[in-house]
Amino acid sequence: MISYPLEGVKVVDLTQYVAGPYCTQVLADLGASVLKVERPGGDVYRRQGPVFVEGESVSFLALNRGKQSVVLDLADEADRKRLFEFLEDADVLVENMRPGALARFGLDYPSLADRFPRLVYCSISAFGSDGPLAGSGGYDLTVQALSGLMAMTGQPGGPPAKIPIAAIDFGGALYGALGILAALRQRDATGRGQHVESSLLGCALAWLSMHIVTYLYTGDEPKPLGTRSPFFAPYEAYRTKDGYLVVVGTGGTDSWGDLCRELGLERLLDDPRFATNSDRVREAEALQAELESVFTTDDTDRWVERLTAAGVPSAPVQQLGEVLESEQVAALGLLDELAHPRAGRIPIVRLPLSMSDAKVTADQAPPLLGGDSGEERTGASREVGRKLDGQS
Numbered sequence: 428m429i430s431y432p433l434e435g436v437k438v439v440d441l442t443q444y445v446a447g448p449y450c451t452q453v454l455a456d457l458g459a460s461v462l463k464v465e466r467p468g469g470d471v472y473r474r475q476g477p478v479f480v481e482g483e484s485v486s487f488l489a490l491n492r493g494k495q496s497v498v499l500d501l502a503d504e505a506d507r508k509r510l511f512e513f514l515e516d517a518d519v520l521v522e523n524m525r526p527g528a529l530a531r532f533g534l535d536y537p538s539l540a541d542r543f544p545r546l547v548y549c550s551i552s553a554f555g556s557d558g559p560l561a562g563s564g565g566y567d568l569t570v571q572a573l574s575g576l577m578a579m580t581g582q583p584g585g586p587p588a589k590i591p592i593a594a595i596d597f598g599g600a601l602y603g604a605l606g607i608l609a610a611l612r613q614r615d616a617t618g619r620g621q622h623v624e625s626s627l628l629g630c631a632l633a634w635l636s637m638h639i640v641t642y643l644y645t646g647d648e649p650k651p652l653g654t655r656s657p658f659f660a661p662y663e664a665y666r667t668k669d670g671y672l673v674v675v676g677t678g679g680t681d682s683w684g685d686l687c688r689e690l691g692l693e694r695l696l697d698d699p700r701f702a703t704n705s706d707r708v709r710e711a712e713a714l715q716a717e718l719e720s721v722f723t724t725d726d727t728d729r730w731v732e733r734l735t736a737a738g739v740p741s742a743p744v745q746q747l748g749e750v751l752e753s754e755q756v757a758a759l760g761l762l763d764e765l766a767h768p769r770a771g772r773i774p775i776v777r778l779p780l781s782m783s784d785a786k787v788t789a790d791q792a793p794p795l796l797g798g799d800s801g802e803e804r805t806g807a808s809r810e811v812g813r814k815l816d817g818q819s
Contacts, residue, residue: 431458432785436611438462438519439510440494441534443470445567445593446551446627447523448490450600454519454607455493455789456778462513462799463494466501469796480770483793488773492765493789497800501532510534514543518620519607523551526561536622547610547620551603555626565627567593574631579638579649588651598630655715660707661686664744666719667727674718675740677704682739689737690721767792 436459440451448463448470455461463470470487478485499506514520520539522529529535536548550556553565571577571589581588606623614620632639637658638649649657654673656662661676661683676686683704687695695701695717700710707714722730727743734741750756761779764772777788 429784429786431787432782433458436460436519437517438521439464439513439517441520441522441524441529442551444472444523445490445596446600446603447521448472448600449597450523450549450551450603450607451494451521452490452492452789453600453604453778454521455791456787458786458789459519461494462517463491463496463794464510464513465496465498465796467498469496469498473796480773483767483770488767488770488793489775491793492775493791494794495799496794496797498797501529501534507532507534511542514539514546517543517546518611519547519549521549521551521603521607525564526550526552526556540620540622543620545614545618545620547607547614547623549603549607549610549623549625551599551625551627553627555624555629560628567596567627570595570627570631574628574635575638575649576631576635579651581651582653583651585651594634595627595631598634599625599627602630602633652711655711657708659704660711660714661718663711663715665715665722667722667730668724669726671744672722672727672730673742673744674734683707685737686734686739689733689739690718692717692721763788765790765792768795 433454436454438451438454438459438461440447440461440463442448442451442463443465451461451463470491472487472490473484475484475486480488497509499510501507501510522534527535530538533539536550539546539548552561553570554560554563565573568589571580571594572587574595576595577587577589580590603623603625606625610621610623641657642648652663654664659675659677661674664671664673674686676683683701684696687693699706700713701707731741731743751762756762759779761777763775763777765775767773773792775788780787
């Protein structure tokens with residue numbers, strides 16, 4: 428019988444918002460037993476809209492499948508004792524609170540390392556545990572701004588624009604999960620756990636590595652380019668008769684030549700403005716005008732058909748609904764459903780990987796608040812919640 432790769436791994440999850448819960452959901456998808464420890468009132472995202480189904484937040488449902496839930500007030504001594512009992516046989520603890528916030532409860536890594544030497548302790552924060560911003564809370568939006576990412580996103584001459592997903596939250600979560608898996612592998616050899624840290628700022632800079640190295644060599648600040656690439660051309664979205672398509676014409680001289688010949692623009696092959704990829708990057712505005720003078724004469728689907736036949740990579744700019752109805756998404760089996768006790772059948776996006784001899788993606792719906800502790804505590808202790816907040 429095919430099993431999950433992380434079966435037997437026990438995770439105590441002290442996270443809320445996005446980055447922490449997605450990290451632990453990935454572990455749950457891989458088969459880990461994840462106990463979500465929620466404050467009185469629950470994860471903030473249980474109340475986060477704008478869409479709810481039978482009172483259940485869709486945002487929460489998207490980030491917490493495969494977990495169990497208990498409600499503990501960390502300011503309460505009896506509840507902390509219960510948490511320590513959970514940690515007795517836990518392999519992993521994941522938290523995404525402000526650095527230092529758990530120390531006063533004796534739940535920081537130095538306080539737990541000797542008592543639970545095999546514990547892998549993962550902290551996901553906005554800025555890490557060192558430096559002048561270490562104690563600051565942060566969210567995906569603020570880190571997109573502070574990292575330089577937002578300054579290079581959007582249309583030329585337009586206002587700053589954010590990536591329309593919590594990309595840095597999800598990336599920080601995946602680095603956290605990667606670190607946890609590496610630490611568990613090392614524990615197999617040493618018998619001892621360790622502290623794993625991931626930060627949203629660190630994720631953003633890692634993903635900007637090509638831009639960073641380029642800047643360090645040239646001193647040129649990246650600027651907003653819309654869909655245009657600062658490294659390759661043609662490599663952007665071009666207007667057609669009925670919409671837009673993206674074209675990758677950077678696969679060497681042959682790809683550039685194939686594109687020009689298919690468009691009837693052979694004269695561009697001898698144009699010194701477009702002789703090399705570097706030339707085309709510098710002259711991207713003029714190149715766009717040349718290509719769109721032809722692309723706007725026919726529909727997107729027709730151009731995709733012609734360019735595919737010519738060996739030039741291209742794709743239509745699609746709406747999300749079109750994507751979800753596509754045969755390719757169906758073939759990959761990325762969409763599924765789980766039965767939730769209140770919300771009914773809820774759609775999920777499966778973990779986007781497959782393994783030849785293991786299952787991935789949890790088959791258990793997100794938990795009800797406190798549904799695995801025998802009681803649903805909705806009492807006060809809001810002050811503790813406010814002090815621990817500040818990490819997405």
